[in-house]
Amino acid sequence: MYVKICGLTEPEHVAAAVEAGADAVGLVMTRSPRRITVERAAELAALVPGHVLTVGVFRGEDPETVRAAALASGVRAVQLHGRHPHGDFTALKDLGVRLVRAVDAEADLRCGAFDEDLLIVDAPHAGSGLPWEWAAVRGRPSGRWLLAGGLAPGNVADAIAAAEPWGVDVSSGVETSPGVKDPALIWAFLTAVRG
Numbered sequence: 001m002y003v004k005i006c007g008l009t010e011p012e013h014v015a016a017a018v019e020a021g022a023d024a025v026g027l028v029m030t031r032s033p034r035r036i037t038v039e040r041a042a043e044l045a046a047l048v049p050g051h052v053l054t055v056g057v058f059r060g061e062d063p064e065t066v067r068a069a070a071l072a073s074g075v076r077a078v079q080l081h082g083r084h085p086h087g088d089f090t091a092l093k094d095l096g097v098r099l100v101r102a103v104d105a106e107a108d109l110r111c112g113a114f115d116e117d118l119l120i121v122d123a124p125h126a127g128s129g130l131p132w133e134w135a136a137v138r139g140r141p142s143g144r145w146l147l148a149g150g151l152a153p154g155n156v157a158d159a160i161a162a163a164e165p166w167g168v169d170v171s172s173g174v175e176t177s178p179g180v181k182d183p184a185l186i187w188a189f190l191t192a193v194r195g
């Protein structure tokens with residue numbers, strides 16, 4: 001089960017995610033309580049070992065803005081969140097990083113339909129921490145896709161059983177308040193998934 005911990009802002013939280021066994025960490029560079037500057041993203045990305053994917057998260061920015069931020073921060077993947085047009089993915093294809101498409105359950109859920117490397121199926125409101133009807137997407141995407149939206153240490157096992165994703169993505173569920181991660185919750189989440 002692939003695990004992405006999203007919305008990291010502090011070095012100690014990046015370290016906790018890496019040590020707990022996360023496969024990917026998300027650095028939000030768009031409007032959000034978890035937003036960090038490109039410079040801060042570069043500092044955090046530099047702390048992440050090569051086996052863990054660094055994902056720059058964007059929503060609504062044009063491809064050139066995303067390209068510049070990705071190059072300056074050194075992330076190895078970019079996540080376009082929301083209903084970005086196919087052309088945005090095409091425009092970033094030569095960037096040399098993985099492309100992640102994050103959408104709600106009503107969008108096109110075919111993995112790779114927009115030439116992305118990874119699909120995330122999320123709640124209608126990104127980063128809200130609100131659970132939704134995860135079972136509704138069971139069997140719809142196939143391949144490399146992550147379930148997101150309202151996951152937490154106490155419900156992630158049920159969510160995996162309900163939706164049968166390839167991996168999971170969490171932000172609010174490992175925080176004490178919006179934007180403030182808790183290392184103990186990060187460990188608890190990884191333990192719940194791996195257990």
Ligand SMILES: O=C(O)c1ccccc1NCC(=O)[C@H](O)[C@H](O)COP(=O)(O)O
Binds near residue numbers: 026171
């Ligand atoms: O997390 C945010 O604040 C955010 C803002 C704008 C675009 C994307 C954002 N997050 C992307 C993620 O991948 C989150 O992990 C995902 O939405 C799940 O969030 P949560 O329900 O809080 O676990």
